[in-house]
Amino acid sequence: MNIVILAAGQGKRMHSNLPKVLHPVAGKALVSHVIDAARSLAPQSVCIVYGHGGDAVRATIDAPDLKWALQEPQLGTGHAVMQAMPHLGDAETTLVLYGDVPMIQAETLKKLAHAARNALAILTVELADPSGYGRIVRNAAGDVVRIVEQKDASADQRAIHEINTGIVALPTARLAEWLGRLSNDNAQQEYYLTDIVGMAVADGVAIRTAQPQGEWEVLGVNSKVQLAELERIAQRRIAERLMEQGVRLADPARIDVRGELVCGRDVFIDVNCVFEGKVVLDEAVEIGPSCVLKNATIGAGSRLAAFSHIEEAIVGPDGVIGPFARLRPGTELAAGVHVGNFVELKNAKVAAQSKANHLAYIGDAIIGSRVNIGAGTITCNYDGANKFKTIIEDDAFIGSDTQLVAPVTVGRGATLGAGTTLTKDAPPDALTLSRAKQLSLPGWKRPQKVKK
Ligand code: UD1
Ligand code: CA
Numbered sequence: 001m002n003i004v005i006l007a008a009g010q011g012k013r014m015h016s017n018l019p020k021v022l023h024p025v026a027g028k029a030l031v032s033h034v035i036d037a038a039r040s041l042a043p044q045s046v047c048i049v050y051g052h053g054g055d056a057v058r059a060t061i062d063a064p065d066l067k068w069a070l071q072e073p074q075l076g077t078g079h080a081v082m083q084a085m086p087h088l089g090d091a092e093t094t095l096v097l098y099g100d101v102p103m104i105q106a107e108t109l110k111k112l113a114h115a116a117r118n119a120l121a122i123l124t125v126e127l128a129d130p131s132g133y134g135r136i137v138r139n140a141a142g143d144v145v146r147i148v149e150q151k152d153a154s155a156d157q158r159a160i161h162e163i164n165t166g167i168v169a170l171p172t173a174r175l176a177e178w179l180g181r182l183s184n185d186n187a188q189q190e191y192y193l194t195d196i197v198g199m200a201v202a203d204g205v206a207i208r209t210a211q212p213q214g215e216w217e218v219l220g221v222n223s224k225v226q227l228a229e230l231e232r233i234a235q236r237r238i239a240e241r242l243m244e245q246g247v248r249l250a251d252p253a254r255i256d257v258r259g260e261l262v263c264g265r266d267v268f269i270d271v272n273c274v275f276e277g278k279v280v281l282d283e284a285v286e287i288g289p290s291c292v293l294k295n296a297t298i299g300a301g302s303r304l305a306a307f308s309h310i311e312e313a314i315v316g317p318d319g320v321i322g323p324f325a326r327l328r329p330g331t332e333l334a335a336g337v338h339v340g341n342f343v344e345l346k347n348a349k350v351a352a353q354s355k356a357n358h359l360a361y362i363g364d365a366i367i368g369s370r371v372n373i374g375a376g377t378i379t380c381n382y383d384g385a386n387k388f389k390t391i392i393e394d395d396a397f398i399g400s401d402t403q404l405v406a407p408v409t410v411g412r413g414a415t416l417g418a419g420t421t422l423t424k425d426a427p428p429d430a431l432t433l434s435r436a437k438q439l440s441l442p443g444w445k446r447p448q449k450v451k452k
Helices: 030-039 055-061 077-087 106-115 172-179 193-202 224-244
Strands: 002-007 045-050 066-070 093-098 119-126 135-138 144-148 162-171 206-210 255-263 273-281 292-298 309-311 313-315 331-333 338-350 355-367 378-380 390-392 403-405 408-410
Touching: 002 030, 002 077, 030 045, 030 055, 030 093, 030 106, 045 055, 045 077, 066 077, 077 172, 077 193, 093 106, 093 172, 106 119, 106 162, 106 206, 119 193, 144 193, 162 172, 162 193, 172 193, 193 206, 224 255, 309 313, 403 408
Parallel strands: 002 045, 002 093, 045 066, 119 206, 255 273, 273 292, 292 309, 292 313, 313 331, 331 338, 338 355, 355 378, 355 390, 378 403, 390 408
Antiparallel strands: 093 162, 119 162, 135 144, 135 162
């Protein structure tokens, strides 16, 4: 099979500098959804017809298996397919898809391609409000005789509810022949791909129709409103798939997956969480409300409390994270690590059972096991020009309000007194502290307000 994806349209109604087909649904460009559906059919060739200003499209999504045909100027859907013809293989069937109709399912396309054996197959759907679409005109016997565009339709034809989704499949040789015979003698002076239907009738080629699983599959995007509508549909489907796999969602209407979310058994996700890129939640993970996870792995039995933000990080099993924890790229927590509120970790490896429960910044650090990091601890990892490492060995205790001026090492079992500014290594098993001696002035009086 050959697949042609039409993506040359300007998308004026998006009011955006970003080409329409690059706008995202579920974290992925519209046209990438279509390409993925296309690829799942293992076609001989996939050709994308792009238009003026579409170089960004090509630059963003190019891949070795894609062919590109520039359509400039844009003279209609038939003209668009013509531009693709030199790039198509000799496969028997050609399938035409739209780059701005992202929800189309591989199963539906397989059905359509099957119907296109020695026939022209059209994906149609009955719409309560068919306005704007090409109508499927059938004869008394119920056979399709032509497609008439809204702008060319009579009042009777406009009353037809069965519409052309635009997605068609047909023998490649016929397509080439019919495209050569298209004219632009119509209301829009465009070369309509839909005119091949009349030609198929005239040439005695069978016309078959197939239907999608639901209207949602063939919804296109022309505006930000439609983009948002499709986003909700896509998210609903993702949520349903997760629940079918056994994930418990507090509310399937309040989860956003913008990438791939892989869950083990008995995962629970509370409301308003956002998952981006590839996120893995192992068995029995619990995600509290309003967490954001991007390219992260959370180990079995770990709990993330509300408002935790995890990016490019790994949480081991049985972790206790948040609320308001921030794990930045390069954070790797081993089993049973606790990270509490307003604790930020970056490029930090933390071994098992260590805890940083309150208000801390741990960057460029290697932390051993069973380490306790007190409130207000800061690794001073940056001198304004370079980054340096902090190493804290097993069983160390870091008192509150401590600054560790890297590079610096805290030895195994060491204790740092509260308020220490550590500039030299702290030896193992000893108390180290830097602190002005405390003094009290007996009889000292507070200043009094002067009377004027
Ligand atoms: C087309 C169909 C109509 C169908 C509707 C479904 C024709 C003549 N009409 O109408 O029957 O009901 O889609 O949405 O085919 N495109 C190009 N180059 C062009 C023109 C369009 O690449 O010169 C692409 C667009 O980017 C878009 C798709 O083709 O992805 C459809 O174009 P659009 O202008 O929306 O077609 P309609 O006139 O709405
Ligand atoms: Ca359209």
